[in-house]
Every structure is written in structure tokens, then in C-alpha cells.
Amino acid sequence: MSQKLEKIKSPLDMEPLxxxxxxxEASHRxxxxxxxxxxxxxxSAVVLGGPWILAPFGADYPDLLQRFxxxxxxxxxxxIMFGLTGYLSFGHAAFLGVGSYAAVWSFKLLTMNxxxxxxxxxxxxxxxSAAIGYISLRRAGIYFSILTLAFAQMSYNLAYSVLTPITNxxxxxxxxxxxxxxxxxxxxxxxxxxxxxxxxxxxxxxxxEGFYFCAIILIIAFYISLRIFRSPFGMMLRGIKTxxxxxxxxxxxxxxxxxxxxxxxGMYAGLAGSLMAVTDPLAGAERMQWTASGEVVxxxxxxxxxxxxxxxxxxxxxxxxxxxxxxxxxxTLHAAYSFLPEGLADFMTTISHPFVGEGWHxxxxxxxxxxxxxxxxxxxxxxQRIANLFSGAGKKSKAESSATDTQPAE
Amino acid sequence: MSxxxxxxxxxxxxxxxxxxxxxxxxxxHFVRGASAADYLNMPKGKSVTFGFNVPxxxxxxxxxxxxxxxxxxxxQHINGEGxxxxxxxFSSKALKGDGVNGKKVEFVTGDTQTKSDAARASAKxxxxxxxxxxxxxxxxxxxxxxxxxxCQEAGVIFMAxxxxxxxxxxxxxxxxxFRHFFNTEMTxxxxxxxxxxxxxxxxxxxxxxxxxxxxxxxxGSIKKYTEKLGWKTAAAVRTPLxxxxxxxxxxxxxxxxxxxxxxxxYGKDMVNSLTQAVQFGLRDKQVNGKDFAIVVPxxxxxxxxxxxxxxxxxxxxxGWHWSLTDEGSKAFVKSFGKAxxxxxxxxxxxxxxxxxxxxDACQRAGSFAPCDVLKALExxxxxxMGNGPTEYRAEDHQxxxxxxxxxxxxxxxxxxxxxEVVEVTPRAQVEYPADLLGxxxxxxxxxx
Numbered sequence: 001m002s003q004k005l006e007k008i009k010s011p012l013d014m015e016p017l018x019x020x021x022x023x024x025e026a027s028h029r030x031x032x033x034x035x036x037x038x039x040x041x042x043x044s045a046v047v048l049g050g051p052w053i054l055a056p057f058g059a060d061y062p063d064l065l066q067r068f069x070x071x072x073x074x075x076x077x078x079x080i081m082f083g084l085t086g087y088l089s090f091g092h093a094a095f096l097g098v099g100s101y102a103a104v105w106s107f108k109l110l111t112m113n114x115x116x117x118x119x120x121x122x123x124x125x126x127x128x129s130a131a132i133g134y135i136s137l138r139r140a141g142i143y144f145s146i147l148t149l150a151f152a153q154m155s156y157n158l159a160y161s162v163l164t165p166i167t168n169x170x171x172x173x174x175x176x177x178x179x180x181x182x183x184x185x186x187x188x189x190x191x192x193x194x195x196x197x198x199x200x201x202x203x204x205x206x207x208x209e210g211f212y213f214c215a216i217i218l219i220i221a222f223y224i225s226l227r228i229f230r231s232p233f234g235m236m237l238r239g240i241k242t243x244x245x246x247x248x249x250x251x252x253x254x255x256x257x258x259x260x261x262x263x264x265x266g267m268y269a270g271l272a273g274s275l276m277a278v279t280d281p282l283a284g285a286e287r288m289q290w291t292a293s294g295e296v297v298x299x300x301x302x303x304x305x306x307x308x309x310x311x312x313x314x315x316x317x318x319x320x321x322x323x324x325x326x327x328x329x330x331x332t333l334h335a336a337y338s339f340l341p342e343g344l345a346d347f348m349t350t351i352s353h354p355f356v357g358e359g360w361h362x363x364x365x366x367x368x369x370x371x372x373x374x375x376x377x378x379x380x381x382x383x384q385r386i387a388n389l390f391s392g393a394g395k396k397s398k399a400e401s402s403a404t405d406t407q408p409a410e
Numbered sequence: 411m412s413x414x415x416x417x418x419x420x421x422x423x424x425x426x427x428x429x430x431x432x433x434x435x436x437x438x439h440f441v442r443g444a445s446a447a448d449y450l451n452m453p454k455g456k457s458v459t460f461g462f463n464v465p466x467x468x469x470x471x472x473x474x475x476x477x478x479x480x481x482x483x484x485x486q487h488i489n490g491e492g493x494x495x496x497x498x499x500f501s502s503k504a505l506k507g508d509g510v511n512g513k514k515v516e517f518v519t520g521d522t523q524t525k526s527d528a529a530r531a532s533a534k535x536x537x538x539x540x541x542x543x544x545x546x547x548x549x550x551x552x553x554x555x556x557x558x559x560x561c562q563e564a565g566v567i568f569m570a571x572x573x574x575x576x577x578x579x580x581x582x583x584x585x586x587x588f589r590h591f592f593n594t595e596m597t598x599x600x601x602x603x604x605x606x607x608x609x610x611x612x613x614x615x616x617x618x619x620x621x622x623x624x625x626x627x628x629x630g631s632i633k634k635y636t637e638k639l640g641w642k643t644a645a646a647v648r649t650p651l652x653x654x655x656x657x658x659x660x661x662x663x664x665x666x667x668x669x670x671x672x673x674x675x676y677g678k679d680m681v682n683s684l685t686q687a688v689q690f691g692l693r694d695k696q697v698n699g700k701d702f703a704i705v706v707p708x709x710x711x712x713x714x715x716x717x718x719x720x721x722x723x724x725x726x727x728x729g730w731h732w733s734l735t736d737e738g739s740k741a742f743v744k745s746f747g748k749a750x751x752x753x754x755x756x757x758x759x760x761x762x763x764x765x766x767x768x769x770d771a772c773q774r775a776g777s778f779a780p781c782d783v784l785k786a787l788e789x790x791x792x793x794x795m796g797n798g799p800t801e802y803r804a805e806d807h808q809x810x811x812x813x814x815x816x817x818x819x820x821x822x823x824x825x826x827x828x829x830e831v832v833e834v835t836p837r838a839q840v841e842y843p844a845d846l847l848g849x850x851x852x853x854x855x856x857x858x
Contacts, residue, residue: 063534161621161648170552170622170651171577172526174559177850193853195563206563207538276527280534282556284526322528323535326466326521358466358521 036226043222043309047215051208058324062207066279067319069214070272073221075299075311077268080228081261082297083306086241090145090293091132091152095125095266097159097288099273101166104173104283107198111183114200114213114278118271125270126263133262137255140244152293159285172284198278210279217275218312221268226308228264237261269296302371304378313379321364328356449779450565450857451541458513458778460485460765461520461542463533463557464571468524469652469677470549472712473757477547477571478519479750480758484765487745488515495745496766499738499794504773511772518542524549526556533557537564543778544569546764549757551575551624558587565857567780569764572757574676574708575624576631579808580847585854586780588787588802590767590809591760594624595842597707597727598631600813600835602639604725609670609703611639616668617646618659618683620675625651628674628707644668649675649683656683660690669697671704680706681716688720709816711755714828721818721828728814730759730796731829739796753826763795767802781854799837805844806851813840 046053050068054060059068078092102124103117110116136147159167167173175195184196198205200213228234236257239247247254277283286292295318303314333352337345355363375381453459462481465474486492490507497505509515518540520532529548536542545561546569548554554573561568562584570578570589574597579589605613615636619625625648633643644666649659660683663671671692675683687693687704695702709726732743732753742762746754754762771786772778788804800811816829 058539061535061539063531063538067531157650161650170550170624171555171582172552174556174582177852194855195852197563280530280560282526282530282559284552284556286525287527323531327519327532327535329519357519358471360521361467 032230036230039308040219040223040226044219047218048212050215051211057320059320062211063279064319064323065208065211066214066275067323068316069211069218070275070279071296071299071315071319072218072312073214073275074269074272074296075303075315076218076221076225077265077272078296079265079300079305079307079311080225080237080268081265082300083311084229084234084237084241085258085261087137087140087258087262088145088297089136089148089262089265090290090297091136091148091150091155092265092269092296093290093292094132094152094155094288095129095269096273096276096292097155097283097285098128099125099270100277100283100287101159101173101273102270103274103277104175104281107175107181107277107281108173108179109182111181111187112189112196112198113183114198114205116183117198117278118217118274121274121277122267122270125273126267129266129269130259130263133259133266137258137262149290149293152288153290156285156288156290159288167283167285170285172282175281198281205278206280214275214279217271221271222308222312229308233257233260298368302368302378304380307378307380310378310380317367317379318364321360321367325356325360325363326358330357332356448856449781451537451543453513453541453543453778456513457516458510459536459540459542460515460517460768461533461536461540461545461547462517463520463522463529463536463545463547464761465524465549465553466519466521470524470572473549473572473677473710473755474522474547476712476755476758477549477761480746480754480762481517481546481765483746483749484762484769485515485517488766488769492749493745494741496738496742496762496795499741500766500770501793502770502774504770505766510769511776511778515769522548522553522557524553526552529553529557530560533560534564537561537566542566544768546761546768547571548573551578551627552622554578554589555582558582558584562586562852562855565780565855567768567783569768571761571764575627576847577623577627577849579806579849581849583806583808583849583851585784585807585851588764588767588807588809590764590800591729592727592811592813592840593808594628594631594707595847596813596840597628598635599840599842600727600815600833601632601705601707601725602635603835603839604815604833605636605705606639608725609700611641613670613700613703614642614644614666614668614698615670615672615705616644616663616666617672617674618656618663619646619648620651620679621648622651624676625674629672632672632674632705632707641670649679652679654682656686657690659683660687660692663687663692664690664695667697669700669702671702673704673706675706676708676710677713678716680713684717684724685720709829710757711753711826711829712757714818715825722820724818725832726816728816728829729756731756731814731816731831732759733827733829733831734796734814736794736796736798738794742796759796766795767792780856784854798834803844806847806849810837810841812837 050065051060074096082088099121103121106117106120132151136144139147160169177195203209205213240254240257244254299314299318300311302317304310330349330353333349337348340348371378462478464477465471487495487497488505489509494507518536520536522529522532533545536545544567545557548557548571551573554570555578558568568587570587572591574591574593576593576595617629619629629646647659649656671687673680673683684706692702693704704724706724706726709728714721743753771783775782775786787802790802793799797811800809802809813835814831815833815835817832819828819830822828
């Protein structure tokens, strides 16, 4: 990799300049490392403290917490492709689905332990994304997006009907009492008259235990993504986003880099998919539908594409809307407005009703439009602006921010 | 590569931080999870929570909206509000209109989006956050089966709503799941004699089938029963779900030599395929010297309304219809009509009945514990719920009752009056041995 970097430098003949800025660069690097450490610690604390932090928002139940982590991982992976290279894949849900199916098959055939399921899921998604990436990456821009979309829809339709023996079609792949579970059988785990539960060496993987498992994997996944962002490889990917033609002119074949990024991001999706199966052992075809692919694009853009933490926040916001906002009905609203006088409470209920319950898509749509129009860098740009407002040092941090991680997608 | 490109032992700091955070949080979550309940979500206060999980968006949103109306009505009746509806005609008199086991019934709602994942997420929210003791709903078999599996794992009762596939109480049956609605097997058994009387035994059928579990299940049952009559099957063509345009599938029917078209479609698919088949003039054709006929195995009033005039004279089966004249149906139609201004659909009926049956079983069991409720429901015989004498079969948790064979009405008097009941096929004729469809119930799960 470093050889490649030298390749760019040498024809440009920038030797004296590099030496001059070396000290600045070193101090900058140390500063970045310190910031990254703080970021990692804060991120880990927030993720692990999720059940307490989210309690006031009514989101402190295991299933939603697990979902926050899982979709956080999915969005982080997607961001490695979209945020860094600018290649918009519209078919990432296919890898999520493959990861889920692979994990459930691992539960059915091998063991109820989560570790083989996760490994198997990630591997399958990696292979699948390598195959699709190899073909799709022959084109760029909108053609790449359409190709990935086509492949994902194809996978969805196959899973829905043709491949029913493998995917169990519309009903979804589920565990059955009669599954072989060869490793478990070999280990002498007894069969009961009820379905076995997924576990991590004996610890059940639903509820809060499942959440902590996902949370720790999310932290690891976030750390890997951080390292990729800071690595020469990440720099290469950014170069592709900035000007792929110029990269080609300097003699770099960009496709292997793109394919690697695509496979990594596909493996992240497979990881998310297999975790979905770990916390809830079922895999359905609709996980691969284009709406699911679109959702992760929304998450990334909502939070801030190309930023480290934005996609995780975007994933959280969308899952929060989907699970909490959609459950508000007229009675909940009425209770919420009960402190107001009777007439006003009724009025407020009538006004806000179309935006909650089955209307949650509407609220999300409005929010998304506002963000795209006023905060093109996503929620992260909003946070940055607020921070600048308070610190009163707008100019200084602006200069800083261009050096750190806030780089909105075009 | 060092952890943060820095000489200082960041790795150590990070590790300590992570382990510290995990250690600090660990004891709390065990406390949070711990409880003294005998079963999951045991109601402790003065109220008990039901979870109504219906499609509020997507292809079955109409059915979902009607189901939710029915559930709200059922809760009112259980709590003693309104006119009591079917509680007055229900053969079991355990419910007194003062809630269940002395507790007032409350409910939470969720949107399944007609997707298994979303439905399970929504059901999990109800169980984990809202403390629902029972989940009911589902307007498609895939969703119902997925949620039923979840309820089995979690340890709450699932009362299936509108789900017609054999698998719900067949291949994928679960001890904690119960279905009041009928299935494709019963549709085949009920429809066959009527088809024989109207179209004879020398017919050739052409199937158009929605390409998913329910469609195949329906196609299989109709084939099985019509071939027993002596009919032949020319072809069975699978169509993608939500195809919209069926013309390319309908054209080949004309040249296939078939004289009956069976549309194994539901919802908007059925509205579209039937409308197009009629527009293509299939019904005016003569094939093999016989009038061409169209059959729609599973009818619903909402679909018939959508297809308008095209349903006139077309046969199918349905679970329940508001024009039935037994006391139970009349009481339900009256109180539903009073509350919402129009008659209920079959989806509304089955959901309303399921809510009452569950409440009644809890009252009779004197407990909300899933295993106690299960014992109260298994083999339970009742009447006065609009379908005549009915039994919850213990072997597969499927209700057995009369099935209605209906026909699109030739001269509808109102926009709701689109189907007429041709025959009420008695329960004995649609009953099948419990082991016919395979699957295992497993044992009941109390959760916690």
C-alpha cells in the first residue's frame, strides 16, 4: 500500500514540500490520535450505557437497543463504501439478507452458538458481495447504483419464490424442532420439546445479554471503520471519490481498491444480518427488498455520509421512528396532551395524529427533506454548527473540521 | 500498527475503559431482567395489556384498519362499555363485562407493514416494553407464522387474525398459537361440492397462483379436491405477488383448452387479475361446448368491493359474511355498524372473536399464564359467534366450524351488499385428521 502512495508522490516531485510540513503533520497526527481515543471512549460509553441514556425516550427495551446496534453496524459498513468512495450501492440489503440466511442455516445445521453463525454469515456475505461487486464495479455512478439495485431485487425475488427450499419463501426461514444441529448433537446437548434458543457458550442471546453482545460487536466494528478511515487505504478511497480519473492517470488501478471496500462493506452488512438472526432466529426475504437497501442509504445521509459517527446516529433515528413513533395512537396522544385544557388537547390530538402512528413515514419524510435542504452534511453537520455556536469559535473549528472527519457526500 | 499511532499505552487505557464500562453496567441489567413473576408480563396492577399487531401500511392496510376497529370494539365489550355485542350471544357466560379476572383491559397497537421483520419488531416492542400478555393480529400468513414463532419463544399467547394458509396450524403450528380463521384445506373441501353442482365433473382448470406460501397452499388444495371430482388441470402458472398487470398471464388461458380459471390470488392481486380476466371477455367464451367459468377460492367483502361488477356470479369461499342471520352475527354487525357506520369484514369478525375467546379463556382459567390459558382453549366448544357450533381442536389449535361458499351478487342493493351466501358447508365435511398437515405443536411456554 505504501508503495502505491510513493507512486503518486514521485512523479509530482514534491520532496522538499513534504519535508517542510513533516513536523506539522506529526503533531496533527498525534492530535488526531488523541481525538480518536476520546471518540472511542465516548462512543463505547454511550453504546454500553444505551439502556439508561435512552430510558427517557421510551426506547430502553432490549429489542430496540439490539436494533440500534445492528443497524448501526449496517450503516457503518455502508458508509465505508458510500462515504469514502462516493459509490452509491443500492443493493446492500441483499448482503444483510444473505448474512441472515447463512446464520439461520448455521443454527439449523450446526449449533445454536452465536459464534459460528456470525462467522458463517460474514463469510457468505463477503463471497456474495465479491461476486456482485466484481460485476457491478465495472461501471460507475448511476449505472453502478442501478446494477446493484438490480442484483438485490433479483436476490429478493429468488429468495421469495424460486429458492424456497433454501429460504422458505414468504414465510421466512425458521428454526424447527427437527433440525439436525450436528455440533450440538455431538456435544451431547439434549433435545427438548421446545425450540432451543440462540446462545453464546450458554448465555442466551435475547434480551439484554443479546444487546451487550451486539453492542460490543458494534464498538469493534466502529473501531475497524475508524482505522480504515485513518489508513492509507482509506485515503485511497477518498481519492477515488475526489477524482477517479486523476487517480487513473497517475497509474493507479482503482478497481481493486473499490472491490475491497465493497467486500468489506458487504461483510459489515452480513455481520449485521447474522446478528439479526442471533438475536431473533428468523430470516425473511423482505430483508433484501429494495426498501431495505434504501433505508440504509437514508440512515447514512440522515446522519452524515462520510462522517464516522453519523451513520450510527442516522440508524438510531430511523429505527426510533419506526418502532416508537409508529406505535403512538390517538389514546397515547390524548394522554400526552392531558395537561392542556380539554378543547385544546382535542385540537392538538387532531393536528398531530396524521404525523404519528401509521403516519410515521410522513414525519420521517419531512425530517429527511429538512435535513437534506438545510443540513446537507446530515445530523453531524447540525451538531457541529451547534457546537460552533456555543464555543463561539466558528472560524477556528471550521478550519479544524475540514481536517477531521466531517466531509459530507456530494 | 499501534492502536492510535501513539507511544503511550492507549491499548491499556482503552481496554481498562471498556472493561470498566462493561463491569459497571453488568450488575444493573441482571437486576433489570430479574422479576418475581411466575410467567412473562404477569399483570400486577388493575389492568392487563393486549397487543394488537395489524398492517397499518402496505398491501393489506384496509384489512388491518378493519381489524383494529374490531379489536377496539372487543375491548369495549370486555370492559362493559357499549352494547356488549357478541358477549350476549356467546355460549360461555364467564365474562361479565368487568374486564378479565377483575382487571380492566387496555391495549397497545403496532404496524406490521405486512413484513415479517417489522411485525416481529413490533410484537417484541409490545412484549418487552409495553408488557403485553397476548399478541393478536396479522393479515398475511407469512407474518402470522413469523409472529406466532416469536410468541412461542417469548412465552405469550398468539391469537392469529386473518391467515388462511395451511401452515399456520399445520407445518408451522406452535403450542402458544391459536387460529380461529379457516384454511385452504377447508376451502377446497367446501368449494368442491358446489363446483360440482354448478359446473359438472368434466372440466379442465387453469390456475393462476400468487407465488408465495399461501398461493401454493391454495393451489394445492383446490387441485386436490377438484381432481377428486374428475376435473383435469391444464396448467398452474405462478404470478409474482403484486404484479399489477396480469394480461400476459391471461392470454395463454384462452388457447390452453381450459374451461375454468382458478385465481389463487388475494387482496389487490385478486382485484386486478379478476378485473382483467373479465375485461378479456373470458366469461363470454364457450370452450369445449361449456360456458367458461372463473373461481376465486378465497373471497373477502373488501376485495369484492374493489373488483366491483366483475365479481357477479363468481364463486368462492369466505370465513364469515355480515349478511348472516344468526343472533351472534346480527349482534356483532349491529354494534360494529353503530360504532363505525358500515358493516364489518371477515377480517374484523375473526379478530373480534379471537379477542373475546382469549379473554373468556383467561376468565375461565382464572389466570393469564399462557399454559393455563392454553388448557382452557384446547378442545373448547362454543357457539353464538357467527359460525355455528365451533371447536378449538386440541391437536393443532385450529378452529373447526362451518365454511361459507359465496357468490358475487347479481343485483347488489348497496356497495356493501356484494356477496350472497350460496351454501353453508357443515363442519363435518371440512374436517381433516390433525396429522394431515404435519408439524409439531411442541410444549407451551410461560416465558420468564
